[in-house]
Amino acid sequence: xxxxxxxxxxxxxxxxxxxxxxxxxxxxxxxxxxxxxxxxxxxxxxxxxxxxxxxxxxxxxxxxxxxxxxxxxxxxxxxxxxxxxxxxxxxxxxxxxxxxxxxxxxxxxxxxxxxxxxxxxxxxxxxxxxxxxxxxxxxxxxxxxxxxxxxxxxxxxxxxxxxxxxxxxxxxxxxxxxxxxxxxxxxxxxxxxxxxxxxxxxxxxxxxxxxxxxxxxxxxxxxxxxxxxxxxxxxxxxxxxxxxxxxxxxxxxxxxxxxxxxxxxxxxxxxxxxxxxxxxxxxxxxxxxxxxxxxxxxxxxxxxxxxxxxxxxxxxxxxxxxxxxxxxxxxxxxxxxxxxxxxxxxxxxxxxx
Numbered sequence: 015x016x017x018x019x020x021x022x023x024x025x026x027x028x029x030x031x032x033x034x035x036x037x038x039x040x041x042x043x044x045x046x047x048x049x050x051x052x053x054x055x056x057x058x059x060x061x062x063x064x065x066x067x068x069x070x071x072x073x074x075x076x077x078x079x080x081x082x083x084x085x086x087x088x089x090x091x092x093x094x095x096x097x098x099x100x101x102x103x104x105x106x107x108x109x110x111x112x113x114x115x116x117x118x119x120x121x122x123x124x125x126x127x128x129x130x131x132x133x134x135x136x137x138x139x140x141x142x143x144x145x146x147x148x149x150x151x152x153x154x155x156x157x158x159x160x161x162x163x164x165x166x167x168x169x170x171x172x173x174x175x176x177x178x179x180x181x182x183x184x185x186x187x188x189x190x191x192x193x194x195x196x197x198x199x200x201x202x203x204x205x206x207x208x209x210x211x212x213x214x215x216x217x218x219x220x221x222x223x224x225x226x227x228x229x230x231x232x233x234x235x236x237x238x239x240x241x242x243x244x245x246x247x248x249x250x251x252x253x254x255x256x257x258x259x260x261x262x263x264x265x266x267x268x269x270x271x272x273x274x275x276x277x278x279x280x281x282x283x284x285x286x287x288x289x290x291x292x293x294x295x296x297x298x299x300x301x302x303x304x305x306x307x308x309x310x311x312x313x314x315x316x317x318x319x320x321x322x323x324x325x326x327x328x329x330x331x332x333x334x335x336x337x338x339x340x341x342x343x344x345x346x347x348x349x350x351x352x353x354x355x356x357x358x359x360x361x362x363x364x365x366x367x
Contacts, residue, residue, distance in 0.1 A: 019048045019050060020047070020049040020050070020072040021049070021050045021051075021052065021071050022038065022049060022050070022051045022052070022071060022072055022075075023051060023052035023053065023054040023068075023071055023074040023075070024051070024052075024053060024054060024074065024075045024077060025054040025056060025068065025074050025075065025076050025080060025084070026055065026056075026076065026077035026078055026079070026080060027055055027057050027058065027079065027080075028055060029053050030055075032053065032077075034051065034053075034075065035051045035052070035053055039051055049072075052071075054068065054074060058079070058083075061084075065087050068104070068106075068111075069106050069109070069111050070106070071106060072105075072106060073103065073104055073105040073106055074103070074104055075102060075103045076101055076103060076104065077102070081100045081101055081102055082099065082100055082101075084101050084104070084113065085100075085101055085113060088101065088104060088112065089110045090110060090111075090112050091112070092112060092113065092114045092115070094114055094115040094118065094119065095113040095114055095115045097115070097118075097202065098115045098117070098201040099201060100115050100117065100118075100201050101113035101114065101115055102116060103115075103116060115201075118201065118202060121199075125154075125155060125156030126156075128155065128156060128352050129353060129354050130155065130156025130157070130348065131156070131158075132156055132157075132200070132202070132203075133158055133159070134156075134157050134158060134159065134234075134351050135157075135158075135159040135160070135161070135229075135231060135232050135233050135234075136152055136157050136159070136160055136161070136232070136233060136234045136235070136347060137160075137161045137163075137224060137228075137232045137234070137235045138152075138162045138236045138238065139163050139212065139236065139238060139244075139248060140163065140164055140237070140239045141162055141164035141176075141178065141188040141192045141238075142164070142166075142172070142175075142176060142238060142240065142336070143172075143175035143176050143265070143331065143335075143336025143337065143339075143340070144238040144336045144339045144340045144343065145164070145236070145262075145340065146177040146178045146179075146188070146192060147176075147177045147336060147337040147339075147340030147341060147344075148236055148238060148339075148341070148343045148344045148347075149162065149177075149192055149195075149196065149344075150195060150196075150340075150344075151340065151344030151345070152236075152344045152347060152348070153199040153200055153203060155344060155345075155348045156352075157203075157347075157348070157351075158200065158202065158203050159204045159228065160196060160203065160205045161205075161208065161227065161228055161232070162189050162192050162205060162206070162207055162208065163189070163208040163210070163212070164187075164192070164209065165209045165210065165211060166187075167185055167186060167187055167188065168183045168184050168185065168186055168187075168188055168191060169184065170184055174331075174333040175331060175333050175335075175336045176336070177195070177337065177340075178191040178192050178195060187209070189207040189208070189209060190207070193205040193207060206224075206227050206228065208220075208224070211244070212239070212247060212248060213244070213247070214243070214247045217247050217251050221255070232257065233258070233351055234258045234259070234260070234350065234351060235248065235252060235257055235258065235259045235260075236259075236260055236262075236343055236347060237249070237259060237260070238262045238340070238343075242291065242294065245261055245291065246291070246294050246295065246298060246300070248261075249261060249295065249298075249303050250298055250300055253300055253302070253303075258350065259304065260304050260305070260306065260343055260347065261279075261291075261304065261305045262305070262306050262340075262343060263282065263285050263287045263288045263305050263306060263307035263308070264285060264288075264307075264308075265308065265331055265336050265339055266312075266329070266331045267314070267330070267331075268308045268310050268312065268313065268332070268335055269310070269313055269329070269332055269335075270308070270310045273308045273309045273310035274338065274339060274342060275306070275307060275308070275309055276305070276346060277304075277305060278302055278303065278304065278305070279292055279295055279300075279302070279303040279304075279305050280292055280295075280302075282305065282307045283309050284308075284309050284311050284312075285308055285309070286312065287307075288307045291303070291305075306339055306343055308335075313329045315329050
């Protein structure tokens with residue numbers, strides 16, 4: 015090590031993509047500091063043996079996959095690292111290596127700008143295309159407590175639209191992968207997993223149990239379920255118990271995200287699921303239901319074999335529609351909880367309130 019020259023680095027594996035050395039070198043030049051920044055690309059089998067060398071540095075950053083594994087090698091941990099059970103940087107002072115976590119500090123400052131405090135609780139029903147993308151955005155947006163419900167496992171057919179669906183996650187429970195994603199975004203988040211179906215006969219027991227697990231309070235419910243009977247059951251319960259709810263309508267056979275709208279269910283148009291929901295809501299005495307729907311006319315495709323009258327002509331679900339719907343619902347929930355951006359806005363962006 016050069017005398018009077020601080021040496022830093024980034025530890026992880028693989029690190030072929032990192033721009034940290036270029037960024038830090040430029041920052042050192044701007045500040046006039048005599049320092050060097052190294053790439054410490056270390057495979058897992060060499061991590062322990064290499065730590066003595068890492069301790070000779072002034073300090074170093076840690077990225078995947080070592081933010082948890084490195085904890086046991088630190089001499090001491092700052093309160094931030096203890097709180098989040100994760101270390102993203104280490105300072106070596108007088109032979110003592112102290113682990114810190116600045117990830118969550120930056121994260122809390124960012125979400126704080128929207129008025130979020132990481133204390134709010136959301137019940138997410140369904141971790142499919144809309145639900146998984148909504149949940150990811152809620153975690154990034156500052157929701158700190160989740161109750162997530164889904165009974166399914168990830169299938170290859172989910173890869174085109176679900177935030178949790180990859181070849182590496184096929185066969186895993188959706189709630190387990192969703193929980194891991196939430197914790198990868200915010201290690202301090204709490205996640206309660208549920209894997210049952212919501213039926214009219216168990217709705218009261220389900221919500222009683224969820225509220226008990228959540229400390230008696232749920233700030234918002236997101237309905238991303240496909241089953242109409244379950245959507246209606248949840249809508250009726252939310253109305254009767256004054257629980258804030260937003261419900262996703264269908265995205266199948268739609269191609270234009272700009273046609274997505276938030277509206278009361280009785281103001282929806284040109285959406286097959288909404289049409290059924292309107293009729294059934296009237297039957298059940300559901301007077302109002304806040305939904306996200308598409309006003310686009312459903313797209314039909316031509317039969318490849320005109321003589322085959324049994325061939326399906328539905329387009330199905332485009333890969334980009336459920337993620338956009340999930341993001342929009344997350345934005346709606348965050349705005350309503352934080353009180354920011356709740357004014358009415360015209361189609362051209364002009365605020366009306």
